[in-house]
Amino acid sequence: MPEKISISRYSGRRRKNVVATVLALVATAIGMGWLVLILGALLWKGFSGLSVAVFTEMTPPPGSAGGLLNPIFGSLVLTILAVAIGTPIGILAGTYMAEYGRYDRLSTVVRFINDILLSAPSIVVGLFIYEVMVAPMGHFSGWAGGVALAVLVIPVVVRTTEDMLTLVPNALREAATSIGLPRSLSITRICYRAARAGMVTGVLLAVARISGETAPLLFTSLNNQFWSTDLNAPISSLPVVIFQFALSPYKDWQSLAWTGALIITLAVLALSITARALVPSGKQS
Amino acid sequence: MALSDQMSVPAQALARTRALDRLRLGDNVFRHLTRTAAIGVLLLLSGVIISLIDGSIPAFRTFGFGFLTSERWNPVTDNFGALPAIYGTIVTSFIAMLIAVPIGLMIAFFLTELCPPWLRRPIGIAIELLAGIPSIIYGIWGLFIFAPFLQATLEPFLINTLGNVPGIAPLFAGPPYGIGMLTSGLILAIMVLPFVTSITRDVFEAVPGVLKEAAYGLGCTTWEVVRNVTLPYARVGVIGGVMLGLGRALGETMAVTFVIGNAHRISASILAPGTTISATIANEFTEAVGDLYTSSLIALGLLLFVITFIVLAIARYMLMRIERRIG
Numbered sequence: 001m002p003e004k005i006s007i008s009r010y011s012g013r014r015r016k017n018v019v020a021t022v023l024a025l026v027a028t029a030i031g032m033g034w035l036v037l038i039l040g041a042l043l044w045k046g047f048s049g050l051s052v053a054v055f056t057e058m059t060p061p062p063g064s065a066g067g068l069l070n071p072i073f074g075s076l077v078l079t080i081l082a083v084a085i086g087t088p089i090g091i092l093a094g095t096y097m098a099e100y101g102r103y104d105r106l107s108t109v110v111r112f113i114n115d116i117l118l119s120a121p122s123i124v125v126g127l128f129i130y131e132v133m134v135a136p137m138g139h140f141s142g143w144a145g146g147v148a149l150a151v152l153v154i155p156v157v158v159r160t161t162e163d164m165l166t167l168v169p170n171a172l173r174e175a176a177t178s179i180g181l182p183r184s185l186s187i188t189r190i191c192y193r194a195a196r197a198g199m200v201t202g203v204l205l206a207v208a209r210i211s212g213e214t215a216p217l218l219f220t221s222l223n224n225q226f227w228s229t230d231l232n233a234p235i236s237s238l239p240v241v242i243f244q245f246a247l248s249p250y251k252d253w254q255s256l257a258w259t260g261a262l263i264i265t266l267a268v269l270a271l272s273i274t275a276r277a278l279v280p281s282g283k284q285s
Numbered sequence: 286m287a288l289s290d291q292m293s294v295p296a297q298a299l300a301r302t303r304a305l306d307r308l309r310l311g312d313n314v315f316r317h318l319t320r321t322a323a324i325g326v327l328l329l330l331s332g333v334i335i336s337l338i339d340g341s342i343p344a345f346r347t348f349g350f351g352f353l354t355s356e357r358w359n360p361v362t363d364n365f366g367a368l369p370a371i372y373g374t375i376v377t378s379f380i381a382m383l384i385a386v387p388i389g390l391m392i393a394f395f396l397t398e399l400c401p402p403w404l405r406r407p408i409g410i411a412i413e414l415l416a417g418i419p420s421i422i423y424g425i426w427g428l429f430i431f432a433p434f435l436q437a438t439l440e441p442f443l444i445n446t447l448g449n450v451p452g453i454a455p456l457f458a459g460p461p462y463g464i465g466m467l468t469s470g471l472i473l474a475i476m477v478l479p480f481v482t483s484i485t486r487d488v489f490e491a492v493p494g495v496l497k498e499a500a501y502g503l504g505c506t507t508w509e510v511v512r513n514v515t516l517p518y519a520r521v522g523v524i525g526g527v528m529l530g531l532g533r534a535l536g537e538t539m540a541v542t543f544v545i546g547n548a549h550r551i552s553a554s555i556l557a558p559g560t561t562i563s564a565t566i567a568n569e570f571t572e573a574v575g576d577l578y579t580s581s582l583i584a585l586g587l588l589l590f591v592i593t594f595i596v597l598a599i600a601r602y603m604l605m606r607i608e609r610r611i612g
Binding site: 013014016017020021023024025026027028030031032034035038041042045088089090092093095096097099100101106107109110112113114115116117119120121122123124125127128130131132151154155158182183184185187188208211212213214215218219222239242243246247254257258261264265268269272276 | 400593
């Protein structure tokens with residue numbers, strides 16, 4: 001009876017479909033579950049150590065109470081430095097690729113290289129800055145740390161600037177040209193304004209990316225137990241302090257590491273959610 | 286127009302020319318500035334490569350090709366070989382991809398075919414938030430929570446079950462340390478999952494609806510459509526996404542440094558501690574005394590950069606191909 005055979009084959013196919021559906025659900029649950037587990041652990045471990053002292057006191061020697069004021073300050077300084085160096089270069093390069101040389105050879109090559117830099121191992125950037133800045137200067141310094149982070153900022157900003165400028169309708173450029181605006185003004189006054197939200201998003205994403213970066217800072221800005229505002233000397237930063245404290249055998253250092261981890265994660269999540277909210281829904285890179 | 290009243294006609298023309306000249310100059314300066322910045326990105330990459338090559342010359346001059354094949358790593362006698370680090374990097378990344386790729390593909394399948402539309406965006410964002418969590422957070426979580434958990438549950442289970450199966454038994458031999466290559470591989474899997482998922486989802490979504498509808502019209506089940514239409518059509522893009530994730534896994538530093546155990550040896554067992562290229566550099570660079578030690582670590586960095594560069598270049602090439610096809 002052919003009908004019976006085809007029905008049994010059909011139910012076999014149905015069963016396979018059900019199995020695949022269940023597997024897909026399980027996979028999604030695993031993905032979500034991991035996020036919940038990690039955030040849950042962070043909140044659980046980090047909140048218990050959170051207090052005013054964390055933001056007002058210096059990192060302690062083992063065995064005594066203290067806070068994270070100097071690493072928080074150091075991280076802020078390094079981030080500002082990195083954004084101040086990286087953003088202009090990134091925006092200019094992205095502008096060239098979207099406005100002047102959208103289809104030329106140089107842009108194609110830069111786009112390819114930039115995409116590779118975007119996911120290149122950050123520890124290699126640390127080695128690079130060590131070779132070109134720390135070794136010649138003879139000492140670790142905040143400047144080196146800031147430049148190392150700037151190297152990570154540039155590809156993110158280049159990418160978003162190019163993407164966002166490409167989205168600006170050509171009619172706007174033509175209108176600007178038709179009233180006699182030179183190219184540079186039509187870019188800076190018209191296109192930048194139209195793409196502003198997206199470009200700000202790029203900078204925010206870059207800040208989110210570098211605020212947790214540890215590897216490039218390990219041998220550029222190093223670490224500093226004490227309060228220091230001297231960019232010519234080693235400077236403390238949150239990720240490096242977390243690394244050092246978490247791997248130490250002291251309980252109160254470990255607990256401070258968790259608190260630092262919570263602060264970084266909340267900052268990063270806030271930044272990436274803001275960045276996402278800024279971009280009109282749909283297009284995001 | 287008080288100004289033009291006061292000026293004679295030639296003076297007016299002169300002022301206009303001057304203004305135009307100024308604008309033209311500004312235009313040129315801006316154009317060259319942007320061009321210089323674009324070239325700067327290229328210089329950045331060449332700078333990285335040149336500085337790494339320059340720094341690793343002493344190591345390669347001393348050890349030659351043997352640097353890549355030697356298992357020794359002895360700072361006391363100044364004797365260095367990269368093999369354990371290379372081995373650990375490849376094994377941990379392999380474990381990571383083995384787990385992350387199927388899960389990522391299934392999540393993409395769920396998001397594109399099964400998920401109700403209102404749930405799509407929240408889940409997509411949650412997956413992308415996983416990508417945004419800094420790697421040091423994965424490290425501290427892995428060290429204090431995940432590793433003890435594995436030591437108490439999964440690892441004894443593997444030793445008692447797969448550890449007795451002939452043929453693969455050596456892979457699961459030895460005591461459950463908690464930290465080790467398996468733990469690192471699992472953490473890497475969590476970290477690369479978002480990359481694999483979001484790119485796979487994007488290429489799945491780009492498959493023309495007509496193709497899928499045609500398959501449904503023939504009576505295919507959802508799974509058959511994904512398996513026989515979506516996946517083959519999106520293959521190049523999926524491979525690109527997987528390679529991109531692999532590039533991340535190979536170069537990931539902090540998360541691995543916490544849980545790999547930093548042992549310069551090659552063990553058959555994936556439960557044993559090992560080391561990776563990036564973990565070795567992160568752990569030892571600031572403590573390295575002597576030019577040869579430092580140079581060997583920079584040579585490791587060069588090696589890592591070359592490997593990831595090749596993997597990422599393949600990934601980008603694949604993704605460019607699918608982008609061109611989709612248009």
